[in-house]
Amino acid sequence: MDSSVFTPRALVLGCLFSFFVAAGDAYGTLYLQGSFMALGTSTVGAVFLLFLLASTVNPLARRVHWRLGLRRGELLLIYIMMVMASPLPTLFVARFLTQLTDPFYYATPENEWENLIHPYLPDWMMPNNPAILDPFYQGMGQGRSIPWEAWLPTLWLWTPFIWALFLVMIATMVILRKQWIENERLIYPLVQVPLAMAETGSASGGLSPLFKNPVMWVGFAIPATWGTMHGLYNYFPDLFVLAQDVDMVHLIVPLFRGTSELQFKFRFNILGFFYFLKTEIAFSLWFFNLFANALRGVFGVLGVTSSEVLRGAHAVYNPILAHQSMGGMLVLFLGGLWTARRHLKDVFRKAFLGDPQVDDSREILSYRTAVVILIGGTALMVVWLWLAGMPVWVSLSLFFLSATLIVGYTRVVAESGLSDGSPPVGPAGILVSAVGSSVIGTQGLVILATTYFWVNNVRSFVMTSCANGLRLGEELKGRKQYLFWALILALAVGLVGSSWAIMTLCHKYGALNLQIWSERRGYDDVGNLLRSPSTPHLWGWINTGIGAAAMTLLMVARWRYSWWPLHPLGYPIGPIWIMDHLWFNMFLAWLIKVLVLKYGGVGLYLKTRPFFMGLILGQIVPGGFFLIIDHFTGMTGNVIFWG
Secondary structure, X not given: OOHHHXXXXXXXXXXXXXXXXXXXXXXXXXXXXXXXXXXXXXXXXXXXXXXXXXXXXXXXHHHHXXXXXXXXXXXXXXXXXXXXXOOOHHHHHHHHHHHHHHHHHOOOOOOOHHHHOHHHOOXXXXXXXXXXXXXXXXXXXXXXXXXXXXXHHHHHHHHHHHHHHHHHHHHHHHHHHHHHHHHOOOOOHHHHHHHHHHOOOOOHHHOOHHHHOHHHHHHHHHHXXXXXXXXXXXXXXXXXXXXXXXXXXXXXXXXXXXXXXXXXXXXHHHHHHHOOOOHHHXXXXXXXXXXXXXXXXXXXXXXXXOOOOOOOXXXXXXXXXXXXXXXXXXXXXXXXXXXXXXXXXXXXXXXXXXXXXXXXXXXXXXXXXHHHXXXXXXXXXXXXXXXXXXXXXXXXXXHHHHHHHHHHHHHHHHHHOOOOOOOOOOHHHHHHHHHOHHHHHHHHHHHHHOOXXXXXXXXXXXXXXXXXXXXXXXXXXXXXXXXXXXXXXXXHHHHHHHHHHHHHHHHHHOHHHOOOOOOHHHHHHHHHHHHOOOOOOHHHHHHHXXXXXXXXXXXXXXXXXXXXXXXXXXXXXXOOHHHHHHHHHHHHHHHHHHHHHHHHHHXXXXXXXXXXXXXXXXXXXXXXXXXXXXHHHOOOOOOOOOO
16 A cells, blocks of 8 residues: 555544544434434445545545545545444444443332342442433533543543454454455445545546446436435425335335234335345345245244243344354354465464465554454453453353354455344343353343443444455555554544544433433343343254254355355344345345346446446435534434435
């Protein structure tokens, strides 16, 4: 990577826009309750800001003087930094702050948390003074300052754990980058639109060819018209009654005597993202969702149920299917490591023996540094949780399950372009199901509840952002070590921006009055387990084994038979609830692409790509503009798209 890409202006703009993404999403989601600009892995807030930069600001700057215009590499660097900041505001910092405060603020005589949970929470781990909690939840109004002096000791003590978590995620992606990008050639569908927008030509003031393509603007106009009409409906409901729903098509058909349902929801951006997939992957995603839906219905009609109360925030609600998805994720994770065994052998040979035959010059970290961060960061987190009271074997088990789910889900995003989703299950609930609550102990269970915010039902991770960022970094030639520090800088700015915005909003208006997701679920689970301890759930193990066996067969069939139509990637995520909302768009994208390739070939597919990029941008851009409009008008709840 040419170091000229890392110009002072690019880094300053990257920090500035990272701050906008972090603080702006916190404000737009929590207070304005508008479109979710940083909810999923497509990081739509970053896409919106890049759209403004590439389509308007940068061409105008070039017309004033060519030196004022940003080069393609600078645009990509700014976008990468915004992508890194995107998972932080609502998916991490907001949940982190409520995880710290919920067990004390929501303690009541009925839930008995004061007796069951409080004695096992270290004083240094959470603020427990009502003088701190009440202003956070109820607000202080204007003119009073945030009591940072009361919050900072706790926040500083969490800092080593949080940065160790982020660095381990980045190091993992550094280790796997070559395997995924060069050896397996995963397609990373979510980076296609940013890459197209960042193209700069000498003509038309450096405007990207994408913005000069009329086919793109036709695709853009369709969702932009609907999104604009829906946004105006919230201001003038009598004039735009036709556009009262976020989704242009919204139909729910009950199935299997009402025990299941088929949802037809049309979302332009989902259709656009999945048009870039390989047809077999797109097919497997909607097929396995319908398969899981049918299983739920058959189970309901036949009365097949699980006696287990599956603790934890899971994206698969049925315990039977949740365990089977966990089995599928285990095979996806371990099978991926097996496939990468030669590459991983090279990585560790370079890290520990300094083998000169292994080239890591194209990585943002040397393999030795990445491995040291991976091992050292994991050890630091284990020690941190041990100091809080979690047994070492519990934390090691938790991190293994978390690695399975987070790395596996990142693989799903990199290969399938799933722009909105989450890992199917949470590791804490799976661990309790597997071994029972008694062996974990009261102290271990209470500390386990404090881990929900960084992995349970999270729809975007620093790891998924890093994976897409490293793929974009492939477009920048030369030395890449500077990119690591740009990623760290973006995370630091994102953390500061998110924390400042959320703390300001909560202390001004009160967290109770904001759209902020509470993390009480983990403490509710612990309270119930302490009242009624659980034992290892045998059928959970059996269903996990069934899921692992099914995933193994799918992977073997995929490897051995070229005609095999079912890609295994769809199996573990098929049952998650978000897929119920998205399957129809995946089906349409698959069907359209099959027909295009059959009757028009690759040439027609390449010509139609800008149209589907337009669908994505046309869905996103009105949501960004209406957040700006809503800020000045005071409108709240004006959602143009969900994620």
